[in-house]
Amino acid sequence: MKQVLLDNFFESGDGSISPETKLGEIPDWDSMEAVNLQILLHDTFHVELPLELLHEDTIFNDLVMLMKQPDKIPAAMKKFKERN
Amino acid sequence: MRNAVIASTGSYLPETVVSNEDLKQFPQEAIQLIGEKTGVFFRRMASDKECTSDLAVQAAIACLDKIAYSPEGVEGILLATSSPDRMQPATAARVQHIIGAKKAFAFDINSVCSGSTFGIAMANALIKSGYCENILLVASEVYSKIMNRKDFSSYPFFGDGAGAVLFQAGDTSGEGVLHSCLRTDGRGSDTISVPAGGTMLPFAKMTKTRSAFFRMKGIDVFNFAVDKGSEIILQLLKDADADINDIKCFVCHQANANIIHKIAGILAVSADRFFMNLSSYGNTAAASVLIALDEAISTSVIAKGDLVVTVSFGGGLSWGANLIRI
Numbered sequence A: 001m002k003q004v005l006l007d008n009f010f011e012s013g014d015g016s017i018s019p020e021t022k023l024g025e026i027p028d029w030d031s032m033e034a035v036n037l038q039i040l041l042h043d044t045f046h047v048e049l050p051l052e053l054l055h056e057d058t059i060f061n062d063l064v065m066l067m068k069q070p071d072k073i074p075a076a077m078k079k080f081k082e083r084n
Numbered sequence B: 001m002r003n004a005v006i007a008s009t010g011s012y013l014p015e016t017v018v019s020n021e022d023l024k025q026f027p028q029e030a031i032q033l034i035g036e037k038t039g040v041f042f043r044r045m046a047s048d049k050e051c052t053s054d055l056a057v058q059a060a061i062a063c064l065d066k067i068a069y070s071p072e073g074v075e076g077i078l079l080a081t082s083s084p085d086r087m088q089p090a091t092a093a094r095v096q097h098i099i100g101a102k103k104a105f106a107f108d109i110n111s112v113c114s115g116s117t118f119g120i121a122m123a124n125a126l127i128k129s130g131y132c133e134n135i136l137l138v139a140s141e142v143y144s145k146i147m148n149r150k151d152f153s154s155y156p157f158f159g160d161g162a163g164a165v166l167f168q169a170g171d172t173s174g175e176g177v178l179h180s181c182l183r184t185d186g187r188g189s190d191t192i193s194v195p196a197g198g199t200m201l202p203f204a205k206m207t208k209t210r211s212a213f214f215r216m217k218g219i220d221v222f223n224f225a226v227d228k229g230s231e232i233i234l235q236l237l238k239d240a241d242a243d244i245n246d247i248k249c250f251v252c253h254q255a256n257a258n259i260i261h262k263i264a265g266i267l268a269v270s271a272d273r274f275f276m277n278l279s280s281y282g283n284t285a286a287a288s289v290l291i292a293l294d295e296a297i298s299t300s301v302i303a304k305g306d307l308v309v310t311v312s313f314g315g316g317l318s319w320g321a322n323l324i325r326i
Helices: A002-009 A031-045 A060-068 A070-083 B028-038 B052-066 B091-099 B112-128 B218-239 B257-267 B287-298
Strands: B003-012 B016-019 B042-045 B076-080 B105-109 B134-141 B161-170 B176-184 B249-252 B307-314 B318-325
Touching: A002 A031, A031 B028, A060 A070, B003 B052, B003 B112, B003 B287, B028 B257, B052 B091, B052 B134, B052 B161, B052 B287, B076 B091, B076 B112, B091 B105, B091 B134, B105 B112, B112 B134, B112 B161, B112 B176, B112 B287, B112 B307, B112 B318, B134 B287, B161 B176, B161 B287, B176 B218, B218 B257, B218 B307, B218 B318, B249 B257, B249 B287, B287 B307
Parallel strands: B076 B105, B076 B134, B249 B307
Antiparallel strands: B003 B161, B003 B176, B016 B042, B134 B161, B176 B318, B307 B318
16 A cells, blocks of 8 residues: 555655655645545555545544445544544 | 737636545544645546546637637737646647647647746736737646545645636737736645656656645645735735726636635635635646636626736745636
8 A cells, every 4th residue: 555655646766655744745745635545545545535534633543444344434433533 | 018918818717526524544533634724625537548638639629709809810828837737749639639729839838826827927928919819728727647646635626627718819908918927936836746757856766656646735735825915916016007906807717715815815705706616626736827717707797898807826835816807
């Protein structure tokens, strides 16, 4: 998944992603790019992630976990709504 | 004092209307963001058979027919576009041929979304110099064919369309194009671009498909547009010794309603004095100012004798403004 993000959101050679990278650190990240990421994850991994979970503070490692365990998405949404 | 006076205007919007809800390739929960972030609710899309010159021809014909002006009388055609039919030749050449402007020289200018204002300045300069008696300025864009239809950061915001103005030499002091300000800052040349297809990155050398599509850095562009859009209007009025209160209408590049409102706020001008049609047509890049100008005249928002400012900002980065007495 790291390679998918690198290929689609970074120009070659100008980015790196660590488990602790926040989505907001992706170049030119904004609400439109969040939608692009949602589309990309759906098309590539066939997982529907709500936009609320693709905010600038979302950590890459947490994103990977949700992609691997999509049954945890409702709990993540509940936690997000409680915090916001 | 000889200068370019507007003799007629025209525009062409393709028949196919696409609403935000029609964009089924995007998650429906994201659709409301389009209107919120930009004010765009509809756009027109060229058919599979229509290319940039086809739209330009229709706008040119609409402009000339309005005053029954024969294409054989046109001496020069400038076509502002950043989505040409082909890398070469100039898209203007095909327009010249199809409309039958046999006497006219024709070439393209590309200053992306600033194309119209740069084109107005150039048309005025050619006429002022005495080189020609008239210029048909056309701006035409088919961005739907150069964008990734699944890129939410660009595809929903743009539309296809063309506008045209016939400028003629005038000798009446105080009428026509009174002044222009044009600026470029090449440090921002990566901010708005179509990376591949030219000599910098030929298609054969592409490693990522997305390099073939239009892209822009949204937040940077927004801030640039608000900053430079307001600044160039003030510079224009200062250079021309004109009073902002005498401006009947500001015809701004139709990129984003929020940009236009912010520019109005900085200038302390009511947003009502900024003509807007982007909710219906989206951002038509270089064509937006000429389409808006035609519509503002056709709907009597502006009339003969009114003082108008046209302003645009776009790739390059480039920005410009013109002061015109209609």
